[in-house]
Amino acid sequence: MTDLDSLYQDVILDHNKSPHNFRKLGDANRRADGYNPLCGDHYTVYLRVRDGIIEEASFEGSGCAISKASASVMSSLLKGKSEDEANGLIDLFQNLVTGRIDPMEDADRLGKLAAFGGVSEYPARVKCASLAWHTLRAAIENRNDVVSTEE
């Protein structure tokens, strides 16, 4: 697999083409906006949280394939997770895309996230992959300000 194939894996291309949970969540009680001013990527993450459990998650917005697929995979993993578990996923993802963990060694723990294992080879694209996850963190904390990749 070339570097490029490892970045644009089928999972990423599929999620980009047909993103999951790509809608506004009418009864959301948490939301946050994320923005990358360098490329104009912009996403809103919606959560419905009850008793510390994420019952529903969705997102809206636009951006590159890496950012959209990342948001889509993220949203599909959140249902039924506790806030602590979600925060754990955020840390796991961040460690993956910054090359601090090996996607092969940690394949079990990573599951679907392993598709983003190639991102760490492309430092310019790490922010694309991370945007939705930063936004998720803000939504969990219920911060209403816009999260920017340039802070």
Place this chain on the structure above:
Amino acid sequence: MKTTIGNVASVVAEQEYDVRRIRADFPILNRSVNGRPLVYLDNAATTQKPNCVIDALSRYYREDNSNIHRGVHYLSQRATDQYESVREKIRAFINAGTEQEIVFVRGATEGINLVAHSYVRRRIGEGDEIVISEMEHHSNIVPWQLVCEQTGANLRVVPINDAGEIDIDAYERMLTPRVKFVSIVYVSNSLGTINPIRRMIRSAHAAGIPVLIDGAQAVSHMDVDVRDLDCDFFVFSGHKMFGPTGIGILYGKAGHLESMPPYQGGGDMIKSVTFEKTIYNDLPYKFEAGTPNIAGVVALGAAVDYIASVGLKEIGEHERDLLSYATESVRTIDGLRIIGTAREKSAVVSFMLENVHPHDIGTIIDSFGVAIRTGHHCTQPVMKRFGIPATARASFALYNTREEIDILTDGIRNVLKVFS
């Protein structure tokens, strides 16, 4: 020295444009990227450097390094002579009247900030206006916003049409007595548009308004004659004309520069200093506080010689050919839309692909060794005008070839394949 350059230029001009020989002057063009030969199409961001520029930099440090002005020793005199001879070279390059009108700065950005600070801010007040265009680089927006914040003046923006051309009628209607300054880009870095600056300068002058021209994207592609243009200020950067980074030029009419207070204080910009009173140095030294980028200036001189040896007329013809070939080639790609279709255009092709974000385009064609820029190109208002987040931009220079454009086009087709 100058005679030699003239002879070389005329010999080259008589021959066919030999792009292979030009490419041989740029060592970086021999390297490979991601296992492919480098195809460098990011020239609007910065150009590559020929051997003569790289050698001038290293020769200066190996043989002549010393601080300029006031030194009585041999090396200081040599360094001073080289530094000042480049000032004359630059004067001739843009046909300024005197060397005193050539100020060495860090780049076009610093040139604009200098004029904003020392010229415009002192002449403008609440309710006055500064006119710029919708296609300006952030470096020709933000300094004026700062002036407006500090003075209560207002920034007026000339709109552009769907082709990315300036609305000249709107511009001329804007030139009311409230307008105290006009600052306009010669060639747009994100659209390639060449603005009708001769007419724009004339209209502004008819209303008594001075004009700054941002020539950063112009000087390595077309002949610039500041006296013929009659602009009041003209700025450009060395690194976009095959010179080093960190060195640029501010040209200002002597009368304007005389009237302006220094931008920065320090050594070299004074005649005498006492705690009671300091007397500033003459032009242009008044604006060159501190030890300047001497090596950068020396190497910029080599870049000017290099451009002269190839010939701006020949460069212009070659780049026009590249622009039309690139435009025709990419137009055959399904779902590709060119942003910036002005009738007068430099060799810049900004484009979008349906359903593919520019950053994905940039990453994928980088794997083919092709360097293009993706993003807002420091012109966010242009992106807003066209309702897009970013573009992919290929920008050409004297060493690019039709074969490289074929590699670019193949790369774009591969992007479509990845996303099919």
